[in-house]
Amino acid sequence: MTDIKVTSENETMAFAQQLAIGMQPSTVLALVGDLGAGKTHFVKGLTRGLGSDAAVSSPTFTLVHEYGGGSCPLYHFDFYRVDQLEEIVAIGWEEYLDEAGIIVVEWADRFPDLMPEETQWWQIEILGEDKRRIVKVDRCPDNATTI
Ligand SMILES: Nc1ncnc2c1ncn2[C@@H]1O[C@H](COP(=O)(O)OP(=O)(O)OP(=O)(O)O)[C@@H](O)[C@H]1O
Numbered sequence: 001m002t003d004i005k006v007t008s009e010n011e012t013m014a015f016a017q018q019l020a021i022g023m024q025p026s027t028v029l030a031l032v033g034d035l036g037a038g039k040t041h042f043v044k045g046l047t048r049g050l051g052s053d054a055a056v057s058s059p060t061f062t063l064v065h066e067y068g069g070g071s072c073p074l075y076h077f078d079f080y081r082v083d084q085l086e087e088i089v090a091i092g093w094e095e096y097l098d099e100a101g102i103i104v105v106e107w108a109d110r111f112p113d114l115m116p117e118e119t120q121w122w123q124i125e126i127l128g129e130d131k132r133r134i135v136k137v138d139r140c141p142d143n144a145t146t147i
């Protein structure tokens with residue numbers, strides 16, 4: 001079971017960095033949490049864990065950012081500003097899932113039906129100014145169980 005508390009953005013990044021080490025290139029991660037929870041920092045940690053020092057920022061107009069320079073590519077999606085599921089399908093969502101790269105989606109709970117069965121769901125809860133709870137859950141967090 002993974003249910004931890006962190007007290008700084010560096011700790012969030014360090015946690016994700018460890019997680020990424022040795023991760024299968026086909027892994028899909030869904031990040032769920034309020035605005036400012038630390039999802040983008042989590043992605044930054046994953047990227048560092050793959051050995052890439054790419055500049056990480058939330059994709060807005062393009063929907064997806066690709067970071068190279070690590071052991072495999074990382075595709076960073078953010079569903080926050082997406083209105084229609086079709087927009088994600090239209091940019092080749094299924095093809096991305098077939099790539100030998102890691103896929104990470106911020107705000108995946110907006111379109112949970114798009115996420116494949118094997119998705120790793122991560123919930124980040126804001127507990128205080130710098131304090132966060134990071135929990136691995138078995139599905140999109142409405143009635144999920146910690147795993
Ligand atoms: N423990 C922590 N982990 C991550 N970020 C933290 C932590 N404590 C404070 N912060 C701050 O919270 C903010 C998190 O920003 P970040 O962009 O990563 O959040 P986000 O979940 O991606 O937000 P959004 O939903 O807007 O995309 C940053 O300003 C960061 O400095």
Ligand SMILES: [Mg+2]
Nearest residue numbers: 039040058106
């Ligand atoms: Mg973000």
